[in-house]
Amino acid sequence: MNTMQVLYNFQDKRIKHYRMKNMRYIQHLAVVCMTAWGITALFAACNADKQAKTEENVRQLLPDAPAEVTVIPLKTVDFEHELVSNGKISARTVAEVKFQTSEIIADVFVANGDRVTKGQRIAALETYALNNKLEQAKDALERSKLEMHDVLIGQGYKLDNLSAVPDEVMRLAKIKSGFNNAQTNYSMADYDLKQATLVAPVNGIVANLFAKPKTLSKPSEVFCNIIDTQSLEVVFTVLENELGFVRKGDNVKVVPYSMPDIEIKGRVSEINPWVNENGMVQIKATVSYHPQLVEGMNVRVSAFRSVGKQWVVPKTAVVLRTGKQVVFTVVDGKAVWNYVQTGLENATEYTVTGETLKEGDPVIVTGNINLAHESPVKVIQDEKNKE
Template identity: 45%
Template sequence: MAPLICSSRIPAVFTVIILMTVVACGVQNDNEAASLARREHYAEVIEVRTAPVVRGSFARELITNGRLRAVTEATVHFRVNEMIKEVNVINGQWVNKGDLLAVLEEFPFTSRLERALDQVERTRLELEDVLLGHGYFLRDSLRVPEHIWNMARIRSGYNAALNDLAEARYQMSGTRLKAPVSGVIAGLEAKPHNHSSAYQNFCVIVDNSQLEARFPVLESETSMIAAGQTVEVRPFAARDKSFSGKVTGFDPRVDEQGMVMVRALVDNPAGELIDGMNVQVIIKREMTGQLIIPREALVLRQGRQVVFTLQDSLAMWNYVETGLENSRQFTVNEGLTEGQEVIISGNFNLAHETRVKRAD
């Protein structure tokens, strides 16, 4: 008689069989999905742009911030104090050297000038009397001995009168305020019918046709800078605009922060830059014999630098080690050779041996 199978074990056996079937189906489905994904992956052709790896001169860049200052700037003061009669300029107006800016009340100064002229005439008569006392005429001044001539000028008060006349003329000229340099009027606050003593100065004249960029660099970076070197200046207010400048020199002192102040001359013929403007300064220095790739070619994968190269319509994964960099390029120390085609677009989602084609 055949042995009886325990009925309690039958459900357990069926359960194991069912679980094994489900797992097998799942593995098969996963394998099919992976296979399908690979087929789809290799079937998709991604369009990319490329650029060659070249060996040549690399423009090393030093980027810093600075400020523009006018090369020519003059603060115009009132030389004498009196009521302001006229103000002939406004802020922002261009003036040429010698232009009349303002006029003060002239009467007190014309009166003093006239008195000084009278005093000169009186002392001239006194001078002639003193010379006559020594046997000489004023018209014969070239024959008068020097010691007698000097004594007569002093005793008559003629020298003092001439000094007073010169001072009166100088003060009289101060009633007509003229531009000492050409430039744009700034900081003008003075108004007619006010006393000149109410203002610290009349205005400032700024010549913006040529500006000086002043910017700090680290003391370790001064080796990149030399007098006459070209720099690029970009105002923060208009970053799309660029101006060329030349280094004129730098302060041979290092400040407490380890910085050295550099100065560069910037031409501004169109007047787009103004005194006090904040700017970005880019200093470039050519370094020859460098292996160079565009910045767009480099991507980061798991914290490492990767560049994809185009080889037989496939994107090939290359680990690289870069050196120097600027706003457009990297230098490569390891991982690439001259002449290889690196992918510079569509490379963020590429995998090794992804099928690609070069864009027209």
């Protein structure tokens, strides 16, 4: 075999080798393409199925009928701002009743919660020692009087004409005889005997009575309190930055926490012009009489003050959409949302401002929880014609 024949055979083998290699590459590429096409088809089928399910769910969520809502016309009205605080009931008159001497308590005529009138007996001490003290003081007074007369007679004055004695001479005679001191002791003994019977200084209810008969009275301690429940007030505090919303004469509403069904009206009577270390200002308001109000009762206080003409809507009219406050109005059977800003508030209402709102717009106040912009709605009750 010559050289040319060898080269030809070698080249022929190389060509066959490359052809076989290309064929394997083409086959591999075909397998990859088929696999990719299959995966793509599978994803397409899944997406189509998901889209179909989503569309079905959306169709299920969307209401078949317009949402039923109630509306009120947007109007400018006098808004009453409400300031809420905690307070305590206090009687404007609380009398402290105490004995003046330390003696055994003979009788107690009343109990806590009893209503008493001015001058009514409350309790009495045993008076044996007090009567003896008064008698001794009376005797000492008589003896000092005799000594004073002796002094005057010694200076040439007659007892049947004491008016002729000069004032300075009389003064010195009383001092020398001890008459002034004896008279003071007698007056004090008489006073102690009279104070042995405690009487109510005012009309009211007995409170904090803990002493019992046959025990020793303590002049340093209050025997009981008499609370005038006909003149009650509530004491509460407001923040320094809320002080501008409270004025003397403003109306208040008081609700005891223990009896939330009771509402008592009152009026601001006093504003203490002092901000304490906690940034609070103390305010007092007189309240109407109620038989179930007692001294120290914890209450919720609402102070009301008119702040002039405002757009006012119920709190239920304001909802959140995309994190912003929205009020829905009805336009051609559809709910149209309007971005608003709320200002002052009370227990049930907001003042609002909004660029797209205008006087008289029908504002949706119920049925707006799940509304979207331009959702179809049906007005079932117009609140302005509710009555």
